[in-house]
Amino acid sequence: MTLISVNSPTSELQALDAAHHMHPFTTGADLARKGARVITRAEGCWLTDSEGERILDGMAGLWCVNAGYGRKELAQAAARQMEELPYYNTFFMTTHVPVIQLSAKIAELAPGDLNTVFYASSGSEANDTNIRLVRTYWAEKGQPERDVIISRWNGYHGSSVGSGSLGGMKGMHAQGGLPIPGIHHIDQPHWYAEGGDMSPEEFGLERARQLEAKIEEIGPHRVGAFIAEPIQGAGGVIIPPETYWPEINRIVKKYGILLIADEVICGFGRTGNWFGSQTMGIEPDIMTIAKGLSSGYQPIGGSILSDEVASVIAKTEFNHGYTYSGHPVACAVALENLRILEEEKIVDRVREETGPYLKAKFESLTDHPLVGEAKIAGMMGSIALTPDKAARAPFAAEAGTAGFITRERCFANNLIMRHVYDRMIISPPLVISKEEIDVLISRAWKALDEAHAELKAQGLMKAGTR
Numbered sequence: 073m074t075l076i077s078v079n080s081p082t083s084e085l086q087a088l089d090a091a092h093h094m095h096p097f098t099t100g101a102d103l104a105r106k107g108a109r110v111i112t113r114a115e116g117c118w119l120t121d122s123e124g125e126r127i128l129d130g131m132a133g134l135w136c137v138n139a140g141y142g143r144k145e146l147a148q149a150a151a152r153q154m155e156e157l158p159y160y161n162t163f164f165m166t167t168h169v170p171v172i173q174l175s176a177k178i179a180e181l182a183p184g185d186l187n188t189v190f191y192a193s194s195g196s197e198a199n200d201t202n203i204r205l206v207r208t209y210w211a212e213k214g215q216p217e218r219d220v221i222i223s224r225w226n227g228y229h230g231s232s233v234g235s236g237s238l239g240g241m242k243g244m245h246a247q248g249g250l251p252i253p254g255i256h257h258i259d260q261p262h263w264y265a266e267g268g269d270m271s272p273e274e275f276g277l278e279r280a281r282q283l284e285a286k287i288e289e290i291g292p293h294r295v296g297a298f299i300a301e302p303i304q305g306a307g308g309v310i311i312p313p314e315t316y317w318p319e320i321n322r323i324v325k326k327y328g329i330l331l332i333a334d335e336v337i338c339g340f341g342r343t344g345n346w347f348g349s350q351t352m353g354i355e356p357d358i359m360t361i362a363k364g365l366s367s368g369y370q371p372i373g374g375s376i377l378s379d380e381v382a383s384v385i386a387k388t389e390f391n392h393g394y395t396y397s398g399h400p401v402a403c404a405v406a407l408e409n410l411r412i413l414e415e416e417k418i419v420d421r422v423r424e425e426t427g428p429y430l431k432a433k434f435e436s437l438t439d440h441p442l443v444g445e446a447k448i449a450g451m452m453g454s455i456a457l458t459p460d461k462a463a464r465a466p467f468a469a470e471a472g473t474a475g476f477i478t479r480e481r482c483f484a485n486n487l488i489m490r491h492v493y494d495r496m497i498i499s500p501p502l503v504i505s506k507e508e509i510d511v512l513i514s515r516a517w518k519a520l521d522e523a524h525a526e527l528k529a530q531g532l533m534k535a536g537t538r
Contacts, residue, residue, distance in 0.1 A: 078112040082122040085110045096231075109483070114141035117501045117508050119488070127486045130498040130512055135305060135337045135452070136368035139412050140503040146369045146405050146412075153404035162191070162398040170403035177410055178361070178376060181346050186359055188382035190390075191374045191398040195336035195362035196230025198373040199299070202332055202358055203234050204392050205375060205385065206297040209330065212384050218296040218329075219254050222286055226260045228306035229299060229334055229360075238299055241306075256290060258282040260304060261312035264445045264456055264464055265538070276313030284323045297330035297358075302348030305337035305499070308492040309454035311447045317352045330357040330381065336373070337452070340364030341413055341502050344423035344450035351449060357381050367409045372402035418502050422450050429506050433513045434498070440517065442478075442524045451504070454497040459527075460535040467494060468536035477532075478523035485522075487515040 076085060086107035095103060110122035117140060119127040132138065139146070153170060160168055171191070179187040190205070192198040203221065210218035223229065225240035236244050237251030240260070245251055259266070259282055267275040287295050298320070304310035324331045333356035338348025342364060345351045349359065358381060362373030377385070396402070413419055427450045434453050435446045444458035457474045458465055467474050475491030482489040482496075490497050500512065527533050 078122070080122075082110055083107070085122060116140045116142060117504050125486055127488060128500075128508065128511055128515065129488045130482075130500050130516075131488045131490050132451075132499050132501045133368050134363070135342070135499045136363035138340055138342065138364040138502045139367040139409055139418065140501040143367070143369070143409075143412065146367070146408055149404045149408035150370065150401050153401045157400050160400060161395065163393060168398075168400050168403075170400045170407060171398035174398075174403040174407045174410075177407060178374075181410070182359065182376050183347060183350055184355060185379040186356070186376040187379055188377040189374045190377065191372065191403075192362075192394055193371045193396045193399070193402070194230070194373045195334070195360055196232040196235040196373075197394060198336070198360045198362060198375050199229045199235035199238055199334065200232055201375050201392060202297075202299065202360060203238070204390075205358060205377070205381065206330055206332075208388065208390060209381055209384050210296050212388055215293070217294055220256060220290055220295045221254065221332075222256050222258060222283060222290075222295060222298045224260045224300055224304075225257045226262070226307040226310070227257075227299075227301060227304055227334075229301075230336075256286060258286050260307065260310060261316045262304075262308075262310045263313055264447075265466075272313040273315045276315035277319055279312070280316050280319035280323065283320060284326075287323070287327050287329070292327050295327065295329050297332055298324055299332035299334060301334045301336075302338045302352040302354055303343065303449055303452060305452065305497075306492065308495040309447065309452050309497045309499075311449055312352075317354055321353070321355055332356060332358045332360065334360040336360055336362045337364075337499070340410075341419035341422055342450055342452055342499065344419070344427045346419055365409070366402060366406040369409065370399075370402040370405040371396075372399065372406050413502075422502050426502075426504060426506060426509065427451060430500075430504075430509050433509055437513070437516065437520070440520045440524075442474075442520050442527070451502055452497075452499045454492075454495045457494045457496065457523075458535075459533045463535065465535035466538060467532060468534040469532050473532065474523070474527055477526055478519060481519040481522040481526070482516065485515045485519050487512065487519060489516065489519070 090104035113120040175189045207219045223238045227240045229235045229238040237255045240257045261279040263272045263275045333349045333354050339361050343351040357378045359376040366372050431448050434448045437443050438446045443455045444461045445456040472493045475494040479491040
């Protein structure tokens with residue numbers, strides 16, 4: 073076996089990585105030619121790579137390191153639990169103290185009557201669970217034909233067969249025979265790209281009413297649920313117009329279907345409240361959680377059920393579960409993470425102090441000639457890159473060309489920003505300071521300058537048509 077460590081030469085680490093490691097959502101041949109950036113350490117909002125470069129993580133890993141890196145309390149919680157009870161399952165009428173404590177705490181934090189948790193190890197698993205929960209719920213209610221779930225194009229609910237089907241990423245659907253039967257999609261509430269001449273308010277109502285039209289098209293007796301993110305994350309941080317969610321609430325109540333709020337990204341402080349449903353005024357029957365639940369320190373996710381849904385499911389044996397459902401170490405770390413977020417008032421600080429500061433700074437990026445829009449809620453935001461601000465025009469080049477160039481300039485300036493086609497997105501750790509926000513904006517501005525110059529040099533500052 074080849075002996076390597078964090079002190080091994082970067083080229084050696086990259087070569088072994090390319091030879092033996094298959095990366096998610098990556099063209100392996102391209103990465104092998106370029107070489108992966110090797111991250112070796114992290115503290116607070118900062119990463120360190122194998123070359124000793126310090127990088128400001130504007131994405132909190134994958135939207136998840138809410139409490140920041142290097143929290144020794146979380147490592148200590150994991151160590152204590154590993155010594156006491158490193159693993160036991162929650163099948164066969166058994167339980168353990170960490171899962172009991174965490175479930176009670178989640179019920180305390182969750183809005184409304186969301187009081188019961190079914191655990192998974194990720195948001196993808198949790199959304200697979202939700203498909204079965206919805207269909208089992210309606211079967212137990214004597215309406216097994218209500219097996220259809222409606223979702224949104226460009227929504228993201230995971231990458232497994234079930235959760236990938238719920239999502240509306242057409243590139244994912246092109247691989248592996250997705251979506252599975254019984255999943256239908258409506259258009260997303262993305263006013264900047266798709267609103268045309270409508271006002272945001274008009275557009276929000278039009279997109280929400282597509283749900284009602286789809287229910288009528290399929291047949292109200294067949295539709296079991298609608299699933300959506302409060303704010304679309306992986307789709308480009310799409311914040312819907314203010315008219316959207318009140319109309320969705322009206323429609324699901326009118327037809328008596330279940331509403332699933334996918335809070336994998338929005339939950340645990342990301343929008344300035346404990347849950348995005350509180351920020352957006354959503355009244356869910358089921359809530360999907362993961363990521364910020366443990367700040368990414370342990371893999372854990374789950375579905376929080378309303379009292380009504382839980383009581384119906386409790387009438388039968390729910391033939392579903394995972395080996396690691398309610399893993400004691402993951403639960404102990406998640407519980408400690410929630411303690412940190414609560415006792416250090418991190419969510420309150422995002423809502424009242426750092427969130428408004430970031431919003432003002434982030435929206436100032438619209439002064440840049442490459443930026444047509446800057447939208448942000450709490451600690452998740454996006455900017456739209458455009459060659460023509462007035463027309464909200466896309467680039468004539470293939471979608472994502474400008475975004476990729478800008479992302480590469482961010483990386484070169486030691487800032488992690490992600491691109492979704494030609495939108496640049498951020499989701500920093502919730503513990504980011506005002507001084508670090510200033511660094512983020514400064515580096516983003518420099519990257520935009522460099523990307524703008526490169527786009528002009530390549531003749532890519534040309535408008536296309538939608």
